[in-house]
Amino acid sequence: xxxxxxxxxxxxxxxxxxxxxxxxxxxxxxxxxxxxxxxxxxxxxxxxxxxxxxxxxxxxxxxxxxxxxxxxxxxxxxxxxxxxxxxxxxxxxxxxxxxxxxxxxxxxxxxxxxxxxxxxxxxxxxxxxxxxxxxxxxxxxxxxxxxxxxxxxxxxxxxxxxxxxxxxxxxxxxxxxxxxxxxxxxxxxxxxxxxxxxxxxxxxxxxxxxxxxxxxxxxxxxxxxxxxxxxxxxxxxxxxxxxxxxxxxxxxxxxxxxxxxxxxxxxxxxxxxxxxxxxxxxxxxxxxxxxxxxxxxxxxxxxxxxxxxxxxxxxxxxxxxxxxxxxxxxxxxxxxxxxxxxxxxxxxxxxxxxxxxxxxxxxxxxxxxxxxxxxxxxxxxxxxxxxxxxxxxxxxxxxxxxxxxxxxxxxxxxxxxxxxxxxxxxxxxxxxxxxxxxxxxxxxxxxxxxxxxxxxxxxxxxxxxxxxxxxxxxxxxxxxxxxxxxxxxxxxxxxxxxxxxx
Amino acid sequence: xxxxxxxxxxxxxxxxxxxxxxxxxxxxxxxxxxxxxxxxxxxxxxxxxxxxxxxxxxxxxxxxxxxxxxxxxxxxxxxxxxxxxxxxxxxxxxxxxxxxxxxxxxxxxxxxxxxxxxxxxxxxxxxx
Numbered sequence: 257x258x259x260x261x262x263x264x265x266x267x268x269x270x271x272x273x274x275x276x277x278x279x280x281x282x283x284x285x286x287x288x289x290x291x292x293x294x295x296x297x298x299x300x301x302x303x304x305x306x307x308x309x310x311x312x313x314x315x316x317x318x319x320x321x322x323x324x325x326x327x328x329x330x331x332x333x334x335x336x337x338x339x340x341x342x343x344x345x346x347x348x349x350x351x352x353x354x355x356x357x358x359x360x361x362x363x364x365x366x367x368x369x370x371x372x373x374x375x376x377x378x379x380x381x382x383x384x385x386x387x388x389x390x391x392x393x394x395x396x397x398x399x400x401x402x403x404x405x406x407x408x409x410x411x412x413x414x415x416x417x418x419x420x421x422x423x424x425x426x427x428x429x430x431x432x433x434x435x436x437x438x439x440x441x442x443x444x445x446x447x448x449x450x451x452x453x454x455x456x457x458x459x460x461x462x463x464x465x466x467x468x469x470x471x472x473x474x475x476x477x478x479x480x481x482x483x484x485x486x487x488x489x490x491x492x493x494x495x496x497x498x499x500x501x502x503x504x505x506x507x508x509x510x511x512x513x514x515x516x517x518x519x520x521x522x523x524x525x526x527x528x529x530x531x532x533x534x535x536x537x538x539x540x541x542x543x544x545x546x547x548x549x550x551x552x553x554x555x556x557x558x559x560x561x562x563x564x565x566x567x568x569x570x571x572x573x574x575x576x577x578x579x580x581x582x583x584x585x586x587x588x589x590x591x592x593x594x595x596x597x598x599x600x601x602x603x604x605x606x607x608x609x610x611x612x613x614x615x616x617x618x619x620x621x622x623x624x625x626x627x628x629x630x631x632x633x634x635x636x637x638x639x640x641x642x643x644x645x646x647x648x649x650x651x652x653x654x655x656x657x658x659x660x661x662x663x664x665x666x667x668x669x670x671x672x673x674x675x676x677x678x679x680x681x682x683x684x685x686x687x688x689x690x691x692x693x694x695x696x697x698x699x700x701x702x703x704x705x706x707x708x709x710x711x712x713x714x715x716x717x718x719x720x721x722x723x724x725x726x727x728x729x730x731x732x733x734x735x736x737x738x739x740x741x742x743x744x745x746x747x748x749x750x751x752x753x754x755x756x757x758x
Numbered sequence: 759x760x761x762x763x764x765x766x767x768x769x770x771x772x773x774x775x776x777x778x779x780x781x782x783x784x785x786x787x788x789x790x791x792x793x794x795x796x797x798x799x800x801x802x803x804x805x806x807x808x809x810x811x812x813x814x815x816x817x818x819x820x821x822x823x824x825x826x827x828x829x830x831x832x833x834x835x836x837x838x839x840x841x842x843x844x845x846x847x848x849x850x851x852x853x854x855x856x857x858x859x860x861x862x863x864x865x866x867x868x869x870x871x872x873x874x875x876x877x878x879x880x881x882x883x884x885x886x
Contacts, residue, residue: 585844
């Protein structure tokens, strides 16, 4: 048996459609079976409410007198895009205020607009014959704008990998605060409530389909950027009228030391047309598997520590390396449920009709990494291989002599095999001299916990280490911890003028 | 009861907490301590019945004592029940109920402030 969309919409108009939220569907199908579920359920509503950085809005302010073609635009001191003529702009959610930094950004401007708060617009222009005005500063509320149209390039991730941190310091990421030594795990996404998890074949989710977007009736434009459904990481590009949105379902946020983001509420209503859709909407958190990635590795290819289901993630605790680790959600399960329930309510009251895609979204695409044409400098390209070193048992005087002769401030301390066991600096040696203790050796004054790098490391990552630990040199070691060179702050100068490529 | 003790440099290097434990016999649990060259701040937990005695003796020894009646406080208007705070808290102050609504047991809070920075929505604050 199959049902037509016309029939479902007729039932919605008549006020007798059966609508259930996606989290109810698995138990319902267990209880009454797939055939009866197809017969009895007309629509399954889904929802998600999480940080979706790739969001923003097109705004039109109407013309000033004399008119201006704004080339640079600021809203509450957050810069918006000025390359789309006259009095149009696109405000991106993650753009930060020029004065308040990560405490206020594009997302906050959007929340303020939707909340009916006053926004200060400031624009500049070089002035033309047709648009003579050079600056404008004015205060506006959303009702003063001709259009405020949200267009989010990448929302509603089907699922998202969880995050943890192997390093010995706290990391502040877009996945929130990650405590050292696998101290916690964070994740995002609504699991079995998530829109795309309920129709992974994109049969009812596609271009032109009406959706719930931040409290308004929005629409799916098509596939989102980085759409990668072949691996289970589909995304949607969505749009909606901000004048109809509600601040309850759109919240600006700041991820500490990462920046500004926007929490967006998205819900899709899935018409139950056939048994395949009964099955796909009966998905459980147990069925959705992601990886736990180590954000301590500063690379695109972060290693996976293990697989985990959304059921385990939502349980709040999991075993990792035979220790119990606590888990935080970054997206709100409660609000995801609110989204699904609100959409359910709209449909039950006949306020929301369903439509099938006017254009299907690919189910086979894989998002590719960036093609990089310029070689990125690695530590091996700029490191110094002519290194003066010292052994543990040598005297402070020898160390001082080597520092002077080697014209350096750092002496790596090597054992017989050439393994790095410590480092002494000019400062350590000076301190030893002042102490005036007799027969001091290198091993008495050296630093044992040495921050190191490897030849293959990207220079940017090594430079971050220098900055973070407030040091000026890093011994470069191979995989056996044998010394192969030194990278100093001075070597970083080679990056200028592309001298490292020669 | 949680007491926030503030020491100043002038008191020198007296082992004040140890002295108070010895004199009163009250078992003091140190929950958080920050001590630098100029001053020190220590958060202690003592049984409610002994708090008065500990307070008085600490003050007699020149320590500024503040009774902390509340832990971190939650602004429910701003909170969206995401749970970002749950796993960063060392004292398991936060938990989710079955409807994924956030609750806090503020009597466990030691005001370390980790959740305040971790909250994406500025919903948590410290009222002293």
